[in-house]
Amino acid sequence: MKFGNLLKKELRELITFQAMIGMVFTMVLLIVMGQIMGGAMEEGFDTSTITLCNKDTSAFTEDVLTTIQESGHTTINFVDIQSEDYAAEMERLDLKNVVIIPEGFGDSVTVEKKPAQIQVVSQMQNGGFAGTMSTVSATDIISVIQDVCMDEVLLENYGLTEADIELIRDPLELVEYTTLNGKTSKVSVMELTAITMMQSMIAPFAIFFLLMMASQMIMTAISTEKIDKTLETLLSAPVSRLSVLGAKMVAAVISALLNAAFMIVGFVFYMLGMVGGAVEDITASAMAETTNLPIDASALESVTSLPQAMAELGLTLTPMSYVLFAVQLFLTLAIGLAISLILGAMATDIKSVQTLTMPIMIAVMIPFFITMFVDINEMTGVFKLIAYAIPFTHTYTALTNLMNGEMMLFWGGLAYQLVFFVVCMFLAVKVFTTDKLFTMSVNFDAGMKKRGKKAVEE
C-alpha cells in the first residue's frame, strides 16, 4: 500500500498535464517536420514538369519537344522569356526555374554538328534545408531533353535504328549481389543500406532520448525533494528508504518509456515523411519503396525481394534477439538512473542540478554520435577502449552485434553493463540509506574553481 502510494505520488509529479502536452507537441512537431521536409525533397527532384521557353523554330527542336510531350512522362509548360534580365523575368512569371532553348539550337546539332547551347535559369532558394532541397540542379532539368536530343541525333545523323539506340543507351544489364558476414544475396547494396540506415538511426535515437529523459527526471526528482526539504519529511515517515528509492526509479522508467514512445512515433513518421512515402504502411517492403527516390529509379526492380534478402543476409532480428536487446536496454536505463540518483543527491540548488547533468549527458552523447558516424567495433587503440569503457556504448552497438551475429561482443557488453550496474546501484543504495544523502553535496561556487565536498551541518 505504501509503495503504491509513493509510486502514485511520483507518477503524478512526473506525468503532469503540461508534460503530456509537451510530449504530444514534440511528436506532432516531428511528424509535421517530416512532411515539410519530404515535400521539399519531392519538389526538388521533380522533373515531371519542365518550364521552357523555346526561341528556336527548327524542325529538330520541334521533334525533340513533341517526343518529350508524347512520352507522357514529362509535361512542358511553355513560357515566353522576353529579355535577358532573368531576375525580372522570373519575378514577372513567378518561376523557380526555366529552360531556354536559344535560336539556332537545332541547326547547331543537325547542320553544324556541334554541341548546342541550352540555358537553364534557376532561382536560388533561401530558408534552410527545405529551401536548399527545392533548389533544382540544371542537370536534373535538362536530363530529359538531353536524352531525347541524343535519340534524335542518332536517328537522323547516323541512321541508327531504335533497337540500336536502346542498346547504346543501356548496354549493360546490372545484376547486383550483396555480401554480409559470409552470406550472399541478390540485392542492391544501396537499397539495403537505405533500410538499415533508417533502422540504425531509430534505435540509437530511442536509446538516447530514453536515457536522457529518465536521467533528468530522477535527478530533478531527487534534487528538488532535497532542496525543498520534502525528502526529510518523507524519510522521517514510516516508510523504508529503499521503497522511496524504488518508487522514484520505477516512476522515472515509466515516465521515460512514455516520453520515448511519443518521441519514437514522431521520429518514425518524421523519417517516413522525409523519404516521401506513405506513412500508413510500415512494412519492410514499403520502407524499401519509400526510400527509392526518383534519382535511383533503377533500384525499384528488386524491391519485392528486399525482406527476403534481409533475411538471407541475417539482417532481421529473431524474437530472442529482441528479448536480449530489451534486457540490455533495461540494464542501460537502470545504470543511467543509478548514476543520476547519486548525482541528484549531490545537488544543493537548481543551478547545481543543471551542472550535475553534464557527466551523464556527455556519457550518453559520445557513443550516440560515434555510432552515427563510425563503426565502434572497427575503431582501434585508445579510442576504442574509451568508447567501450562508457557503459552506454554497448547498448548502441547491441542491435548491430545481434544482427551480425557478434555474440561475443554482445555478451561481453552485457556482462560489463551488469557489473557497472551492480557497482552503481551499490553506491546509489549506500548514498540513499546513509547520512550521505543529507551531507553529500558538490560546491560549484567561485566558477567551479573550488570544488569539494562539504558537510551540511548546524
Place this chain on the structure above:
Amino acid sequence: MATVLEVKELSKKYPKKTKFAAEKVSFTVEEGEIFALIGPNGAGKTTTIRMISTLINPTEGDALVAGHSIIKEPDKVRENITYLPDEAGAYKTMKGIDYLNFMAGLFAKDKETLDKYVERGKAICGLGDRLNEKIGGYSRGMIRKLLLARAVMTSPKLAIMDEATSGLDVINALEIRKMIKTLAKEQNMAFLLSSHNMLEIEYVSDRVGIIADGHLMVVGTIDELKEKYEAANLEEVFERVVKNHEIR
C-alpha cells in the same frame, strides 16, 4: 508522566571534520511536554534533531523514542514521530488535500484511519476550500500551516519541529504557537522544538535546553533558568550561556 524521548549522550562527527557537530547531548521529553532546543547557528540543534528523526546516524550514543532505539529500531521510531524541517516545502504540483492524503497514507494502516487523519489535518490547517488548489499557488504561511497540520494530524507521540513559525507573520505565528500548546495539553502530544525566537520559546515551551558548540549547556524550565541566572528574560540567559559559557 511517561518519557517519550530519552536522549543519551548523542554525538555526531561529520566526515573530514575535526570537531563534533553535537557531543554527548542528553535530555528527556515527557508526554504532553513542549521542549525547546535553542542555540546560535551551527550550535548542533539541527544535527541533534536529524539524529532523533533517524535521518542521520549518530557517531556515538543513542536516543529512545517511546522506548525504541533510533539505531536499532529506526522503523519503530518513525511510526511514533513526525518531523517538520526548517523552511520545508511541499509538492507544488499536488493539491493541498492530496498532500494530506499522501502523507496520511504513509502512516495509516487502513482506509478508516487514513480518513480520520485527513479530516483532522483539514480541521487543523484551516485552509478550507483552498485545500482543493495546487500547493504551487499557496503563500508561505499557507504552506507552513499545511505542513504543521500534516505533522500533527497523525497524533504522533513526538512532533519534532525545526523553526516551526519561521517566515510567518505575527498572526499566523501566534495561531501556530496556540495550536502547539493546545495539542500538547489536550492530546498529550510531546513536542521537540528548535527556534531562534526567544519570545516564542518563552511563550510556548515548558522546558528549554541551550546548546552551544555542539554541547547542551543547560536544561530547565524558563522560570528555573531565569532564577538560576538572575536574569529578566530568556534572552539574557541565552547570551550568558552562549557568549560567556557561563554554566550554573
